[in-house]
Amino acid sequence: MSRRSPTGESRVPFADLAEVRSQFPCLQQQIHGKQLIYLDSAATSQKPSQVIEAVDSYYREYCSNVHRGVHTLSERATSRYEGVRPKVAVLINAPDPHSVIFTRSTTEGINLVARTIGRSRVGEGDEVLISAMEHHANIVPWQMLCEEQGAILRVIPCDENGDLILNDLGSLITDRTKVVSVGYVSNAVGTRHDVKKIISAARTRGAITLIDAAQAISHIPVDVEDLGCDFLAFSGHKMYGPTGIGVLWGRKELLDQMSPWQGGGDMIRTVSFERTTYADTPWKFEAGTPNIAGVIGLGAAVDFLNDVGFETIQEHESQLVAEAMARLDQVEGLSIIGRPSHRISVISFILDGIHPHDAGTIIDQHSVAIRAGHHCAMPLMKHFGVPATIRASFAVYNTHDEIEALTSAIESVKAVFR
């Protein structure tokens, strides 16, 4: 583990995971008189000081607009902003930094694809394929597109373990399938899907592929070359970065063919009342003054991930999840929802006769932050026959002691309802 020194030049190692955790100011507080235990990183992760400071220093030291000023501050802001594209490209092993588009969120990235290439490729009677385990963000944009174009939305089913059923892909992906869009990791039950298999089946039929990597990006190395997808979307705020910033990566040759999405400043080359010519990729997809501070914060979050290293992240998180599974399995009256073959960082469960929202309120009183709800995956909740679940999700800053606190909070929920 290493980290960037304040000068940004040499890197000094993090001594251990305790030092990694100490980078997160928001974790150093008490809630209801006890040390906060944050187990809701799948909703949003906490932010390390280097991200907070990067955002802060943009506003304090070189706040100015990008791509337009000749003055020094604007040049500084532009160079820091554009400097994040190659960092992101390296993070996802994208060959061309100019294939990295900054968006507001994963949701916006998916909508961009649906509204541009989706609209031009998907016609009446065509099909769009998603999975039964998608977040609403990867359902609704395609549903809207299908309604508009008279196309059909099809769904890869999942089994009772929370694994996608992939042995029938041949009949789900046909010549009419124009888009295949699936999540890499399920936000509701934590399944790491075999997306490579899905992408490869889609490619043989010429469908474009999009991977929603929102729940994967901070937990495992994501490699677009290896995956073979056409598009990949993720958010900054689930990978230790700021809210309101996301990334859409796309194959450069596809992005070049695609029409712009939103019109406005910064995405044009020339404008007259007769005709406008557009900027090159990626800027033609970034209309208006972008979230400059967000992009700079995102760059610092990529640095943080690299500083800790995915080897450390994966080793620590998989130990946490294994221990949490073992402990939760011992709790009487607790049922884990989904037993996928590959799980990442997320565990969903229910308690006999206790609604998840009641459990969530009581667990919060023990200063443990978990999520209770449908996790924006209502079709999946229906599949499991539950209105909602309790979800604990883990990040690199969580500790083994926190699992103990979670199980003891669960016991006190049971005591109230006994």
Place this chain on the structure above:
Amino acid sequence: MNDIRELYQDMILDHSRSPRNYGPLDRENHSAQGHNPLCGDDVSIHIYRNSAGVIEEITFEGSGCAISTASASILTGVLKGRLEEDVRLIFSSFRKMVADDGEVPSGEGLGKLAVFSGVRQYPARIKCATLCWHTLIQALDGKMEEVSTE
């Protein structure tokens, strides 16, 4: 740390486990459905209001957390036999008790409904307690659209 039992009082736990006045109502002349999209709670309120404006019968159906189930169950018990205009006054006092930022109301005049006075300590749960009330008012007003807490 708040005492969680001030929220989950015995009466609330009892009504959430064994809801009263649960089910359809054959001779209903007012009904409405409510939904909380955040948590998926659903409630339907069925009412028979006579020509004198008295709520002669009232039942509910639906699914939700302990607070929302108990709130609907206790509501139906308290409001049965009441005049519609009294019901609206009771709702106004109830809403003040669970949701008002001002001085802590005593819950006086609310009878059994005072058991929900602990809800105001938990802002995220206020909608659980009030969903059935908004649905009830919708039913009395005769509006057909589903009530949503959002």
